[in-house]
Amino acid sequence: MSYLERYDSIPAENVSDRVNVINQGVWTDWTQLFKELRESRPIFITPKFVLVSLFPDVQEVLSRSEYFSVRGYTGKMDPVFGPCMLSRDNSEHNWREKSIIRSVLPLEDLSMVRKMAGEIAKSSLDKSAATGKIEVVHDLAKFVPIRLCGDYFGFPGPNLETMYRWSKTTQDDMFRNLTNDPTIHEASVQSGNEMRAYLSELLKEKRAKETETPTNFFTYLAQFFQPKTANNDQKIAPGDVFTRLANTKFPGDIPFSEERIIAHMIIFLVSSIEGTAQVITQIIEQLLKRPEIFQKALAAAKANDDETFDKYVWEALRFNPFSPFVVRFCEADYTLAAGTPRETTIPAKSVVLASIGSAMFDSAVVTHPDEFSINRPNYNYMHFSYGSHTCVGEHIAGVVVPEVVKQTLLRPGLRFLPGDEGKVEYQGYIPARFVVAYDK
Ligand code: HEM
Structure with a gap:
């Protein structure tokens, strides 16, 4: 049935x-x-949730933040990092923080970040090579973004175990605790307190360090708009993102205090580890499940053709995406898909699951959605959501994820382990363990 x-x-x-x-x-x-x-x-009202499944309707929900808000995140996120861009719609937080954060994560960093991710992935794969296998979720897919959190964002944490715990407890509450279990919430708040204490000390060190970073925010921004010369390239701050933020002086009428700098370092950890790990794991699994596609992706990897290789990665993810849906709160009655046969009024106070995963299989927009194709236009993909809360780290994840997958595929003889041992173990829809084999 x-x-x-x-x-x-x-x-x-x-x-x-x-x-x-x-x-x-x-x-x-x-x-x-x-x-x-x-x-x-396609628009299904149940006593608990409203489920929205078609491409245009998901985009409509995610573009109407005055009707479909992120209010549900507030109670989970505020105790950990205060009001922020993801928990406030159309607010000064969203406007200001997104602008500042985009400025300290410039596109010019991407080739360096990709290289860093590749080196970290290689070191992890090298370390496991002697055993002929690697546990992908922790030893690769989480390990790389945690190391990048230190090397690129400037938040190394006291040790790996604590970083794993901070990342998991906060994610579990903010994005997976739909039943509002208080134990899960308390663990997240506790991690937030520990991170704030750790980062306050680190901020002092970052400030004490002499860096090349220009100290005025607008001077700092200006360098990205100057014509490129060898000399200008050298001026681009070599420091990590925390050092950039710590040494930027904001004018008095731009309220971006120490507390907000620390909050954003926490946000980098919360948003960059679990999601990255999940999608790397799922992409490797999806590629291994399709031997012919795997060989084509491998050929692109061997040819160092990142443009083609990355298309395999994002298409593979469509078959098991990061998040089936993002959650929104309906602020006032709203008629979705008005004028179509499926037009439905969503009542105020409904919890709406806008299924970005389902939208990527809507055959009215995505041609032959059940087929694996690397020829789809970019707009077919909603891996990083849509609308005013589209992922701010999309470009960072956009190079880290494919590079880690590429380094993994390049290992000779990459394969599933036989039987159940080779299967991804899921907790809900989050991968918990996945061991793959490869030759030395
Ligand atoms: C593969 C890795 C990642 C995935 C799959 C991912 C996915 C997402 C998704 C789906 C959202 C939207 C949530 C919603 O609409 O409710 C989001 C928002 C966000 N992501 Fe990511 N993300 C990833 C990596 C990162 C990284 C590396 C950063 C660090 C800079 C980051 C920072 C953020 C922030 C700050 C937001 C909130 C944006 C806003 O509200 O305007 N993410 N991410």
């Missing part, structure tokens, strides 16, 4: 059984559930 048949067979007044059917689909089998929804109930 399909999910919708099971749902419809339960009397409407039996809310908890109906919700259980949908919960089961959302958490354990979202691709099947959303396939049914795209075909027969």
Whole structure:
């Protein structure tokens, strides 16, 4: 029986059984559930959530922040880093913080970041080579962004274990604790307190260090708009992102205090580890599952053709994306897909699951969505969400993820281990363990 048949067979007044059917689909089998929804109930109002599954409707939800807000993140994020761009719509936080953060993560850094990610990945793969296998989730896919958090963002943490814990506890509460379990929330707040204490000390060190970074924010920004000469290139700050922020003097009427600098260092950790690890793991799995595609991607990797290689990576991710959906809170009654046969009014106070994962399989927009194709236009992909909260680290992840996958594919004889040992172990839809084999 399909999910919708099971749902419809339960009397409407039996809310908890109906919700259980949908919960089961959302958490354990979202691709099947959303396939049914795209075909027969594209905007599905249940007693607990509203599920939105088609490409244009997901984009509509994510472009109407006055109706579909990120209010749900506030209670989880504020105790850890205060009001921030992801937990406030159309606010001074979103406007100011996004501008400042984009300026300290310039596109000019990308080739350096890609190289750093490649070197870290190689070191991890080299270390495991003697055993002929590697546990991808922790020893590679999390290890690389955690090391980058130190080497590039400037937040190395006291040790790896603590970094893993800070990252996991905060992510678990902010993005996965839909039942608002207080234990999960407390662990996240505790990690936030520990990070603030650690980063306050580190900030003093960063400030004490003499760096090449120009100290006035506008002078610092200006260098990116000067015509490129060898001399100008040398002026670009070599420091890590924390050093850039720590040594930038903001004019008095631009409120970006020490507390906000520390908050953003926490945001870098929270946003850059778990998601990166998850997608690297899932992409490697998806490529290994398709031997012919794997060989083509490998050929692009061997030819050092990153432009082609990266297309394999993002297409592979479409088949098991980072997040099936992003969550929004409906602020006022809103008629979605108005004027179409599926037009539906979403009542105020609904929790809306806008399925970016499902949207990438909407055949009205994405041609032959069940086929693996590297010829899709970029707009077909919503891996990094859409609209005013599109990922600020999209360009960083955009080079780190493919480079780590590339270095892994380049290992001779990369393959699944036989039987269950070779399967990705998932907790919900998050990979917890995945061991792959390769030759020395
Ligand atoms: C593969 C890795 C990553 C994935 C899959 C990813 C995915 C996402 C997604 C889906 C959102 C939107 C959430 C929503 O709409 O509710 C988002 C937002 C965000 N991401 Fe990422 N992200 C990744 C890496 C990073 C990195 C490296 C950074 C660090 C700079 C970062 C910083 C952020 C921030 C600050 C936001 C909030 C933007 C806003 O509200 O305007 N992410 N990310």
